[in-house]
Amino acid sequence: MHNFHTDLAVSERADCHWSEMFGTEYMILLSTSLFSAQLMKSTIQDWCQLFLMEERGISVYNAAFFTNFYEIGGILGALFFGILSDTMIRKVKIMNSS
Numbered sequence: 001m002h003n004f005h006t007d008l009a010v011s012e013r014a015d016c017h018w019s020e021m022f023g024t025e026y027m028i029l030l031s032t033s034l035f036s037a038q039l040m041k042s043t044i045q046d047w048c049q050l051f052l053m054e055e056r057g058i059s060v061y062n063a064a065f066f067t068n069f070y071e072i073g074g075i076l077g078a079l080f081f082g083i084l085s086d087t088m089i090r091k092v093k094i095m096n097s098s
Helices: 008-012 018-022 025-054 060-097
Strands: none
Touching: 018 025, 025 060
């Protein structure tokens, strides 16, 4: 198990305050964008399920089933674009090394 108190970086910077890390512009931008994306995703999923149940008359089970395709699409999209970016990076490295 890793002991953070014996880590060289921590022992050298014992006076480090959490605001130094979380108060940076990059962390504020990152946390704001992740919060916004999660809020939009949750809103769309909740609204979509209610829309399917109330406006289209679909049962609760089927509405939940259909809205789960959003998550499945996210997983498949992440895998696809991860493989695509790895392939593109590999091609760029091959072209640069030639």
